[in-house]
Amino acid sequence: xxxxxxxxxxxxxxxxxxxxxxxxxxxxxxxxxxxxxxxxxxxxxxxxxxxxxxxxxxxxxxxxxxxxxxxxxxxxxxxxxxxxxxxxxxxxxxxxxxxxxxxxxxxxxxxxxxxxxxxxxxxxxxxxxxxxxxxxxxxxxxxxxxxxxxxxxxxxxxxxxxxxxxxxxxxxxxxxxxxxxxxxxxxxxxxxxxxxxxxxxxxxxxxxxxxxxxxxxxxxxxxxxxxxxxxxxxxxxxxxxxxxxxxxxxxxxxxxxxxxxxxxxxxxxxxxxxxxxxxxxxxxxxxxxxxxxxxxxxxxxxxxxxxxxxxxxxxxxxxxxxxxxxxxxxxxxxxxxxxxxxxxxxxxxxxxxxxxxxxxxxxxxxxxxxxxxxxxxxxxxxxxxxxxxxxxxxxxxxxxxxxxxxxxxxxxxxxxxxxxxxxxxxxxxx
Amino acid sequence: xxxxxxxxxxxxxxxxxxxxxxxxxxxxxxxxxxxxxxxxxxxxxxxxxxxxxxxxxxxxxxxxxxxxxxxxxxxxxxxxxxxxxxxxxxxxxxxxxxxxxxxxxxxxxxxxxxxxxxxxxxxxxxxxxxxxxxxxxxxxxxxxxxxxxxxxxxxxxxxxxxxxxxxxxxxxxxxxxxxxxxxxxxxxxxxxxxxxxxxxxxxxxxxxxxxxxxxxxxxxxxxxxxxxxxxxxxxxxxxxxxxxxxxxxxxxxxxxxxxxxxxxxxxxxxxxxxxxxxxxxxxxxxxxxxxxxxxxxxxxxxxxxxxxxxxxxxxxxxxxxxxxxxxxxxxxxxxxxxxxxxxxxxxxxxxxxxxxxxxxxxxxxxxxxxxxxxxxxxxxxxxxxxxxxxxxxxxxxxxxxxxxxxxxxxxxxxxxxxxxx
Numbered sequence: 001x002x003x004x005x006x007x008x009x010x011x012x013x014x015x016x017x018x019x020x021x022x023x024x025x026x027x028x029x030x031x032x033x034x035x036x037x038x039x040x041x042x043x044x045x046x047x048x049x050x051x052x053x054x055x056x057x058x059x060x061x062x063x064x065x066x067x068x069x070x071x072x073x074x075x076x077x078x079x080x081x082x083x084x085x086x087x088x089x090x091x092x093x094x095x096x097x098x099x100x101x102x103x104x105x106x107x108x109x110x111x112x113x114x115x116x117x118x119x120x121x122x123x124x125x126x127x128x129x130x131x132x133x134x135x136x137x138x139x140x141x142x143x144x145x146x147x148x149x150x151x152x153x154x155x156x157x158x159x160x161x162x163x164x165x166x167x168x169x170x171x172x173x174x175x176x177x178x179x180x181x182x183x184x185x186x187x188x189x190x191x192x193x194x195x196x197x198x199x200x201x202x203x204x205x206x207x208x209x210x211x212x213x214x215x216x217x218x219x220x221x222x223x224x225x226x227x228x229x230x231x232x233x234x235x236x237x238x239x240x241x242x243x244x245x246x247x248x249x250x251x252x253x254x255x256x257x258x259x260x261x262x263x264x265x266x267x268x269x270x271x272x273x274x275x276x277x278x279x280x281x282x283x284x285x286x287x288x289x290x291x292x293x294x295x296x297x298x299x300x301x302x303x304x305x306x307x308x309x310x311x312x313x314x315x316x317x318x319x320x321x322x323x324x325x326x327x328x329x330x331x332x333x334x335x336x337x338x339x340x341x342x343x344x345x346x347x348x349x350x351x352x353x354x355x356x357x358x359x360x361x362x363x364x365x366x367x368x369x370x371x372x373x374x375x376x377x378x379x380x381x382x383x384x385x386x387x388x389x390x391x392x393x394x395x396x397x398x399x400x401x402x403x404x405x406x407x408x409x410x411x412x413x414x415x416x417x418x419x420x421x422x423x424x425x426x427x428x429x430x
Numbered sequence: 431x432x433x434x435x436x437x438x439x440x441x442x443x444x445x446x447x448x449x450x451x452x453x454x455x456x457x458x459x460x461x462x463x464x465x466x467x468x469x470x471x472x473x474x475x476x477x478x479x480x481x482x483x484x485x486x487x488x489x490x491x492x493x494x495x496x497x498x499x500x501x502x503x504x505x506x507x508x509x510x511x512x513x514x515x516x517x518x519x520x521x522x523x524x525x526x527x528x529x530x531x532x533x534x535x536x537x538x539x540x541x542x543x544x545x546x547x548x549x550x551x552x553x554x555x556x557x558x559x560x561x562x563x564x565x566x567x568x569x570x571x572x573x574x575x576x577x578x579x580x581x582x583x584x585x586x587x588x589x590x591x592x593x594x595x596x597x598x599x600x601x602x603x604x605x606x607x608x609x610x611x612x613x614x615x616x617x618x619x620x621x622x623x624x625x626x627x628x629x630x631x632x633x634x635x636x637x638x639x640x641x642x643x644x645x646x647x648x649x650x651x652x653x654x655x656x657x658x659x660x661x662x663x664x665x666x667x668x669x670x671x672x673x674x675x676x677x678x679x680x681x682x683x684x685x686x687x688x689x690x691x692x693x694x695x696x697x698x699x700x701x702x703x704x705x706x707x708x709x710x711x712x713x714x715x716x717x718x719x720x721x722x723x724x725x726x727x728x729x730x731x732x733x734x735x736x737x738x739x740x741x742x743x744x745x746x747x748x749x750x751x752x753x754x755x756x757x758x759x760x761x762x763x764x765x766x767x768x769x770x771x772x773x774x775x776x777x778x779x780x781x782x783x784x785x786x787x788x789x790x791x792x793x794x795x796x797x798x799x800x801x802x803x804x805x806x807x808x809x810x811x812x813x814x815x816x817x818x819x820x821x822x823x824x825x826x827x828x829x830x831x832x833x834x835x836x837x838x839x840x841x842x843x844x845x846x847x848x849x850x851x
Contacts, residue, residue, distance in 0.1 A: 138639070175601055177599055177600075177601055178637060178638075180652050181639075181648060181652075184648050184651050185639065188644075188647070188648075189644070212602075213561060214602075214605070215605075216563075220609070223612065224605060224608050227608055227665070227666060228604070230665055231658075234658035234661060237658070238655070241654050241765075243765075244765035245765035246766075342661070345665075345668065
C-alpha cells in the first residue's frame, strides 16, 4: 500500500423515478439500459407508491419490468416504499401499508428467488419534507418504519443468512436545518435489528440566480455551488460519526447540483458542463468521506431537468463524467487524493490503483476559466499513463481521447481521466 | 493550536463595565485567557458611542482590564437599507467611533482591535429585507471609512474589520460567508464571522424530540457541526489571510431562561461547550466567542455578581491547559464512546489532555487508550455530575471516571492554574 492510499468503498448508483416508463418499457429502453450499464451501477433506486410508478399489486407486470430493467443494467434495486396517502396516524392505514410492502417482498421472492436477499429496501422518501414526503413527525415516521421493516423482514429473514437487514431510511431531505436530527434519531431510536443502511439526500441549491438571496450573477452562483461540493464530505462524515462503526451503510441516496422547482432552471445546472464537473467533484468528496453508496438523481428523465439520459438515451455531460469516473475509479481500488483532504479550490483529483496494475487519475477542473496542470505535481505514477480522456468546453460536450502529455489543460469546467489501461478495457467507445 | 478564546459581552455590558462586581468579573475573564470581547453598539440595549461616549468608553476600559481587546460590532441601522444617505451616515458614525478610540487609546493599541459590521444580516428577525447586495454596499462603505482612519497605524497589518456575523440557523448561511469573501475586496476584510447554537427549539416544539433525555443526547451528538462548519468556512478562506471566527456560540439560543438555562449554564452546558471548542480547534477556527460572558439571563458563564456556572469551570480547564500556540493532536477514539479528546504540548514540555464526556451515564476511560499510549500525567482536574458544579482535583492514576457528562484535564504539570480549587 502506498502512503495515503485507502480502499475505495464507494459503490455507484442511480435513481430511476419519474421517467421509469422510458427506462423500463419505452421504445428506447434497450439503448437506455445499455448506456446505463456502461456506468457500471451497483444499485438503482426505484420507487413505489409515488412518482407515477406502477402499482405493484394492480400492475405487477409493469412493476416487474421496472425491476427487471434494473437487473438488466447489472445492478440490484433499492426499492423505496415512498409514502401512503391515507392518514399517517391511522393504525389501520399503517397496517395496510406495511402489509402491502411485505407483499411486494413476497412477490419479488416468488418472481426472482433468493437473489432478492441482495436487494435494498427503503421506507419512505423525505419524510421531513412537507412537499415531498408529507412532513411527518419523527415519531410518526418511526411507527411507519418499524411496522414496514417488520413486515419486510418477515419474508426476507429466511434468505438473509444472518446478515444485517438491507432495509433503511429515513431518506431525509437535506435542506432542512435539522436534517441531522433525523439521522441521529433513526439510528438511536429504532431497533438496530430493523435496519442496515442510513440514507440521506443532498442538493447544493434549489434557487435560481437571484432568487431568495442567491447571487444574481450566474458565474458567481455557479462558483458558490461548486464551493459546496466539499460539504458533501462534511455531511457524510457527520453521518459516519453518528453510525460510529456499527456496520450500518452510509448511503447518499439522492444528489445532484440543483433541485429548482422548474425543470428548465435546474437543467441548466445539472445537465451542463458545470453539472458534469460538479457531479465528478461530489463523487470525489463522497469517496474521501468513506460513503458506502451514492445514487445520482437521476438516470433517465424526460424533461425533468435531472437525468443523465433523455428518453432516447441521449447523454448529458454528467453522463460522460460519471462514466469516466466509474470506469476508471472502481470500488475496491486503492485510492489517493493528491489535492489533499479537502481538494483545492481550482482542482480536485483522485489517483486509483487496481490489483490488475491499472493506474488511473480522475481530474476535475472546478473553475470557469481556462487552466493547465502539470501532471508531475499530482502523482509520479501518472508518468506511466498514456491515454487522456477529457470532457470540457473544448470537446463540445463529448469525451475526446488524446495521448497524455506533461500537462492537462481545461477549457473551463471539465473532467479528465489519465490512465495506463488500454482502450479495449472499456466495453464500448465514447 | 490556532484557536483564540473570546467572549461576548453584548447582553450584560453595564454590569461588566461599571457594576459593583466588575473587578471580579475582569479577573475571571483573565482566568479564561480571554483575548477578545465582543461588544454590540448601535443596537437596542447596547451602548451608543455617538450619543453617549462615556458608557462606551467604560466598556472598552473594562475589556482592556480583562486583558483582552474589543471586537466592536456596529450592529445595524433601520430600513431602508438601500438609501445611499443612510448607508453613508452609518459608515460615518462607525468611522467616528474609530477616530475617537484612536484619539483616546492611541493608534498603536486600536490597530489590534476588531471591528464587526452588522449583526445577523441574513436573519429576517433581525434584518428583515436586507439582501447580500445591500449588505455588501454597507460593508464596503463602512470598512473603507474605518480603514481610512486605521491605515496610518497598521504598518502592513491586515485591518481587523469583518463580518457578516451570519446567523447559522438560516438555511443558506454559508452563502453569506462565501459571498462576503468572494464579492468584497479582501483588502477590506480581516475576519469572517459566523454564529452557531445547538438549537433554538423547546423540547417537543417544531419537530424537536418531545423526550427531554433524547433532546439532550441529540444536542450533544450534533456538536460535530461546529467542526464541519469551521472546516467549510476555512475552505472558503484558504490562502486569503482572513481569520475564521465563530462569533457567537452556545448550546441553546432560546431567549427564555426556563427553556435554555438548563442547556447553557449547567454541567451539560459545560460538556457541550468544551466539546464545541475541541471541534472548532479541529475545524481550523481562529477565534471563538461564547455568548456570553456575564448575563442575568440564560447565556452567561457567570452572572453580574461574578458567580460562575459549570461552563466557566469547563472553559477555565480548556483555556488553562490548551493554549494558543501549543502543538495539538486529536487522537481518534473508539466509535460510540461519546468522548472528544485533544492533547496539547506546550512550553517546557508541558503536556495536557482535555477529555469531554458527552454521555449522561457513568463511564471510565484509561488515559493511555484515549491518547494513543501516552502516559506520565500527574494531575487530574474534573467537573461532572459528581463534583457539585466545581472542579475536583486529584492525582492522575491513569484513569478518568465520569459521572455523566463532564470535562476533565489530565496534565503533566503539578501546579494548578490560579484560582482553581
